Amino acid sequence: MEKDRCAVTIIHHDLIKRVEDKMISDSEAVDLAHFFKVFSDPTRVKILYVLGVQEMCVCDISYVLDVSQSAVSHQLKILRQARIVKNRRDGKVMYYSLDDDHIQSVLMKGLEHINE
Amino acid sequence: MEKDRCAVTIIHHDLIKRVEDKMISDSEAVDLAHFFKVFSDPTRVKILYVLGVQEMCVCDISYVLDVSQSAVSHQLKILRQARIVKNRRDGKVMYYSLDDDHIQSVLMKGLEHINE
DNA sequence: TGAACATATGAACATGTATTCATATTAAGG
DNA sequence: CCTTAATATGAATACATGTTCATATGTTCA
Numbered sequence: 001m002e003k004d005r006c007a008v009t010i011i012h013h014d015l016i017k018r019v020e021d022k023m024i025s026d027s028e029a030v031d032l033a034h035f036f037k038v039f040s041d042p043t044r045v046k047i048l049y050v051l052g053v054q055e056m057c058v059c060d061i062s063y064v065l066d067v068s069q070s071a072v073s074h075q076l077k078i079l080r081q082a083r084i085v086k087n088r089r090d091g092k093v094m095y096y097s098l099d100d101d102h103i104q105s106v107l108m109k110g111l112e113h114i115n116e
Numbered sequence: 117m118e119k120d121r122c123a124v125t126i127i128h129h130d131l132i133k134r135v136e137d138k139m140i141s142d143s144e145a146v147d148l149a150h151f152f153k154v155f156s157d158p159t160r161v162k163i164l165y166v167l168g169v170q171e172m173c174v175c176d177i178s179y180v181l182d183v184s185q186s187a188v189s190h191q192l193k194i195l196r197q198a199r200i201v202k203n204r205r206d207g208k209v210m211y212y213s214l215d216d217d218h219i220q221s222v223l224m225k226g227l228e229h230i231n232e
Numbered sequence: 233t234g235a236a237c238a239t240a241t242g243a244a245c246a247t248g249t250a251t252t253c254a255t256a257t258t259a260a261g262g
Numbered sequence: 263c264c265t266t267a268a269t270a271t272g273a274a275t276a277c278a279t280g281t282t283c284a285t286a287t288g289t290t291c292a
Contacts, residue, residue: 018169019176033156037153041279041280046145053138070240070281073238075280076239102229106225112218175269186252189270194249
């Protein structure tokens with residue numbers, strides 16, 4: 001990918017300089033995209049939403065969302081790996097909850113936006 | 117998909133009732149997921165980030181991000197359709213900018229989260 | 233220990249998506 | 263008008279992703 005694809009015809013050299021100075025790094029952009037990707041699936045959104053109400057076990061979530069136990073479990077794995085939910089075991093039952101308050105506040109920002 | 121997959125063994129009938137009352141609708145979950153999906157790609161994140169600094173044209177964006185003009189244009193189409201960016205034409209040049217302030221505030225919430 | 237239950241997980245499949253390539257559209261200037 | 267520049271777009275491709283199905287793991291209790 002050559003940097004000069006528009007070199008002759010670039011419109012605003014000064015603006016480009018300004019933006020380049022403030023530019024986020026590749027890895028920041030990738031991390032940020034990863035973070036938001038977690039919220040980009042309806043099943044995960046619902047899971048996060050109900051966990052925002054209260055801690056729940058896998059079977060309860062599966063029932064409330066009407067999604068198979070396996071599908072829920074797979075999604076919870078993704079949420080765990082992204083450190084967006086945490087879990088605790090009580091006997092056979094595994095309880096899940098939101099890992100921190102940022103999560104709900106991001107969800108709410110999104111809801112604000114779509115309800116306009 | 118049967119609703120009774122856990123009917124015999126559900127742990128918390130009371131909690132489930134409470135959650136069901138507060139549950140978001142399917143369409144809300146889908147809309148919300150769609151909204152966040154826009155932020156789930158590094159190229160789009162970068163585009164939104166630079167447009168947060170200032171209005172820019174396609175060629176400038178392509179240069180700053182080191183992404184082909186075509187790829188940028190395709191992503192801008194997605195952002196336009198999601199009403200997350202707006203554009204204005206000035207002769208041959210098309211300028212893009214963020215459609216409203218929610219966008220940047222969502223981005224910033226995300227950045228806060230990953231920088232912890 | 234063995235049966236029953238809650239959860240996790242790997243493989244397979246179908247669908248979605250980001251980029252590239254080639255080409256179309258739109259506008260300005262000669 | 264004809265060329266050139268800026269942007270848009272359709273098709274193709276490669277890759278990611280969500281669900282299902284079958285099965286494994288871990289825990290309780292008789």
